[in-house]
Amino acid sequence: MKTLRTEVAVIGAGTAGMTGYRAAKAGGKQTLLIEGNVYGTTCARVGCMPSKLLISAADAAHMLQAAAGFGVHAGAVRIDGKAVMARVRSERDRFVGFVVESVDGYPAEDKLHGHARFLSPTRLQVGDHTLVEAERFVIATGSTPIVPDEWRAAGTRVITSDEVFYWDDLPASVAVAGTGVIGLELGQALHRLGVRVTIFGRGGSVAQLSDPEVLDVARGAMTDELDVRFKTRIVKVEPQGDGLAITSEDTNGDQHTEHFAYLLSAIGRRPNVHQLGLENTGLRRDHHGIPLYDSQTMQCGTSAIFIAGDANDERPQLPEAADHGRIAGDNAARYPDVKPGLRRTPLAITFTEPQIATMGSGYSELCVSHAGRFAVGKVSFHNQGRSRVMLQNKGMLRVYAEYQTGRFLGAEMIGPRAENIGHLLSWAVQAGLTVDAMLDMPFYHPVVEEGVRTALRDLAHHLQHEPAHDCPCVDCTPAP
């Protein structure tokens, strides 16, 4: 076993690890980047990029059906599953290639391969070959899709989003467990590509939404198109022929057993903090085993250990991971003189159709932080002019603002162009705009943004003429 000494050790070479490494280097520190797996980020390899590639194909397939509404008929549509997956994989490989190229550009002496495990607050064992002694650490180990052991036992037909993008053809059928971002994005995309899909949700949640009215519309939009079964649990998964026999149970206790080629487990991702020997660091940890850390500095307690990206389970998205990593790497270099880094206004997008976006403070958060002090405005996209022109007139936007100041606080939305509206409104939050200032902004015609204006006008009316919004429940979490 050889011993390496370094000023900063970054554990994990994904998005957070790479920005952490670069920031620590930019801070003038000797830095070692340790990766236990292949290079390439979750985003590029099995996350944002390949999922959007699959979704683009799915949207094209959907448009072939929807075109008839305009008087344009597609004839006998043929979905070439092999070609669909070939494009997904080749473009994915291209994006991964860029990442690997970046890592290849780092000096060889800055990189070490192997799984890292803390032996003490200043010492790691990497694989069975190296001891690393470092002054400061950045934990950027990412996350892994959760698969319950009893499902895993049913064999290789139980998969996660990690496996989908390695398919070389589309399967006949897929059961999806989970109505979160990944379950809905992949479930809808596969459905649109001709795969028989059923999505099972234990509760009534839809992606990252918390606003009960938006949730209602979202559940309706999803069940209109897809076989989504809310409040239905998968209770048994058994191998059956080439696939699986999946038994589900609804709230009445009624059970159904159906055959699917695959079960896609999309019930969540678990931060990779359990094989790290964190018990040897002396860090205080929460009940998920994640070290307590300051979300402005990424510092764990007052230690020289920082945690960034999916590993801290705060906002598991690429842009956040990049910010986390930058802050953690910068502060690792500055330690002990750490300082708050740039945290941006929250923005989360789900690339279903209609798209889902949440920006700034969400509804459930406001019911805690601004109870009795915020107003709500809304618009339905059902009759919104441009949305209707595009035959995308489904959805709802709810917008929130503070009494007295009129400051815009945030929004939740399902509807057309939510990814773009998400940027517009999260920027408005971060710029500190009031609702009146937003209504003074340009709105073209005919655009989906005019729907935003309708919601803002409603919000302005509520701010002036109505009492504060009354949160409908004590803890304001979506109905179970």
Added chain:
Amino acid sequence: MKTLRTEVAVIGAGTAGMTGYRAAKAGGKQTLLIEGNVYGTTCARVGCMPSKLLISAADAAHMLQAAAGFGVHAGAVRIDGKAVMARVRSERDRFVGFVVESVDGYPAEDKLHGHARFLSPTRLQVGDHTLVEAERFVIATGSTPIVPDEWRAAGTRVITSDEVFYWDDLPASVAVAGTGVIGLELGQALHRLGVRVTIFGRGGSVAQLSDPEVLDVARGAMTDELDVRFKTRIVKVEPQGDGLAITSEDTNGDQHTEHFAYLLSAIGRRPNVHQLGLENTGLRRDHHGIPLYDSQTMQCGTSAIFIAGDANDERPQLPEAADHGRIAGDNAARYPDVKPGLRRTPLAITFTEPQIATMGSGYSELCVSHAGRFAVGKVSFHNQGRSRVMLQNKGMLRVYAEYQTGRFLGAEMIGPRAENIGHLLSWAVQAGLTVDAMLDMPFYHPVVEEGVRTALRDLAHHLQHEPAHDCPCVDCTPAP
């Protein structure tokens, strides 16, 4: 001839006239709304709405071809021209219906039908039936597509955008004169719907663009897909069989004569100010015959006459017309105590694909107002991640900012989601954001907005490290 007396007379019941009427009424004045034509705005009847309906159908037809790139294959595509036009017309009629319904809701005594003509600064003749004596006036007479007399002489196959949306089927071929917003939007849409289209441009302009680099990319994008002939003039139009023989001449003097079913004249719109008897008002007018007016108050000189919407030829768009009308009506009511109204940051969008948007100050404007004091950043969408995922990786964005302050000034763009980027960036201009503040904003992944970030980073670099942008020509107008 009967005589009516009113405090405010609004001439024209289009978008500007309707908001002008409502603002004058809200200002407490007795107001008469005079319309010489049918009710219904240019936008709803022959402008933004029906064109976007046609474009939505065209985009659907285009997707049927583009889908193959994703592995999704349409069969024998059939474009049902009658169904396409039926949807355009029925949805158009629905939008017009809303407008007419609004006007129907105005009290009958507030409305008068007939063409209005000033007899003096305080008196109008309307039709051959009524004299209107008013204290204050709002001119909101709109605009009309220009058709040269020598084309008009070739008969009814020479048309304008006014006629297209009354078609009940798609024609076999259309020659389009003009590479402005209307010519390109309609020309591309008809092409995508299977009509043989040639677009003739006398110069090299593309819609509202003025930035030479964006113009270059835009010309390339248009000629890649469409038969656009820049620097080519239509020199003769003659009836031929069911259609027209159209002779064009390029810069070499070479002439070609081709047959088309229609010639769509999209060479511009002329403000409707020439039948108004403005010579009897004493107002000073420019060389187009438009009264000189203050663009903050809409007041013509110090008179009690205000001018709003397309009639003043400033920014012929619905949102501007609505603002103009509101300001003009409000100030007509306040006269002589007029005050500046809300003018928003300029935003103009052309709904071609790729879309075209200009926001804030344009390039040619900055070469005058900020010569030697602004920097330019840019991004090509050719390799922009999300654009590539969607197979919409065509286009360019150029962004402008001021030295010293770092204030963001504006942008010109052709590329994916330009309508949405247009809102984001025009809001940023109006909010007075600096480039650094914009770079601190949230950018999701993978989104087209990341392309904006690339351009802003380039801009920030130029602001810090490069000399001021050198405008390539004296007057900075696009090459003729």
